[in-house]
Amino acid sequence: MRIVLSLLVLPFLAVPAMAQSDSDIVRAAIDDVFRPAFADFNAATGALESDMEFLCEAPSVQRATAARAQFRETVLSWSRAELYRLGPLLEDNRSERILFWPDRKGVALRQVQAALAEQDETATSVESLTQKSVALQGLGALEFVLFGTGSEALDDGADYRCRFGLAIAGALHQVAGELDAAWQAPDGIAKRLLQPTEGDPEYRNQREVMEDVTGLLAHGSEIIRDQRLLPFLGREGERSRPRSALFWRSNMSVPSALANFEGLDDLFTRSGIGAVDEENEWVSNGITFELENAVRAGALVTDPVAEALDDPEQKQALDYLVIVTQSLDTLLGENLAAARGLSVGFSSLDGD
Missing domain, CATH: 1.20.1420.20 (M75 peptidase, HXXE motif)
Known part of the structure; x- marks a missing residue:
């Protein structure tokens, strides 16, 4: 059965040209993404x-x-x-x-x-x-x-x-x-993110909010790799295990992982978090490039997991998706965070 996601035919959104304030980014993330x-x-x-x-x-x-x-x-x-x-x-x-x-x-x-x-x-x-x-x-x-x-x-x-x-x-x-x-x-999580207070155990100031929002991107690429792709692809030296894939029975293993990438792209582009100063423009360009690579690679995987793993072209595309997540780890977790003067901590999920 062949499944085609809408994300495979829709172009990625352009990163806004003008940098936005932290509060603008958070508001856009809430209203336009979450x-x-x-x-x-x-x-x-x-x-x-x-x-x-x-x-x-x-x-x-x-x-x-x-x-x-x-x-x-x-x-x-x-x-x-x-x-x-x-x-x-x-x-x-x-x-x-x-x-x-x-x-x-x-x-x-x-x-x-x-x-x-x-x-x-x-x-x-x-x-x-x-x-x-x-x-x-x-x-x-x-x-x-x-x-x-x-x-x-x-x-x-x-x-x-x-x-x-x-x-x-x-x-x-x-x-x-x-x-x-x-x-x-109006008085729930949105208010906490937009109006952090010293009394909030998680969001005492705008910096902590931004670090959490940026962390969603960095940790998201880890989750795609460690919990969606590697369980069935196998880590280096391991054999492939198609029945270890999430949603293999419904043939949604790869489509769901690609939708994960789409969710990351929505947050990255619609929030404006990728709009940084000219000196760090390469970071945003690199992130956009890798997200587009994920779409291109995903488009090559048209069969259910078991069949895809037996097809050299589709298997290569799946392996490449892992490489994309590794690149995004650095771009999102290190380069983008540094460009915004933030520190993104370790994921709460070990992904092992």
Whole structure:
């Protein structure tokens, strides 16, 4: 199955020519990046819940196909937003409830298979499901319901499996609604970022805010490499493992990683953080160049992961994406931060 992302055909935005103040950058990031991204994710999960409800009401191949298609759209929407790891996304285990990953021990798969085998009715309502393990509540669990072993039964009726999937979709929409509301709230995270105070444990001044926003870019490239690409490509000397890829069942492994790059590009360009003084213009140009390289390389990967890894051209393109993230690590985490007089610390995720 071949999947083409919109980001592969849309040109990257030009970096603003005039440098903006830190407060202007933060405001633009909030209004033009964070709020739209989480609003889009909220809308996508709402459509997913509706499609799952329609499927459960009257199972058919057409309705199952629609639900699977909306799942893929939801994955893309999440992937564009998930690297904005600050504020509401880091509270109440929201990130893990949406996507329990990395899952090195296969916890989610075991729990989802157990729920399906036992037909655990407490996993078929949003209220009771959200009291269970986060591994049962998110996109990984729903992917198995829609695409995993036995999922073909959804096409002509699989009552428990569908109700379980509907509950997961409802839980996702609930969390997405919380995120959207938190970013839209006038007295919430937006105010904290725009009006830092000495009493705030995280954002005492504008510099700390800017370091967090810049850190999203630097740590984002690390996450793409260490948690999205290397698990299935293998580190140096390791063999490829296509079934270690996130979203391999739905053929969304590479599209979701490319949507991650799109999320980084949106933050870099729309916020104006890349507009630096003339002396450091090479930094912004380099970042734009590497983000464009990611798009070009990603366009060459048209097959599911297993087939792509067996094709020399596609495998080379995937390996090149890793090289792009390494270059972005330096450009974003060191050069851009230095150009703005900031210090970006280590990621809270080890990525091992």
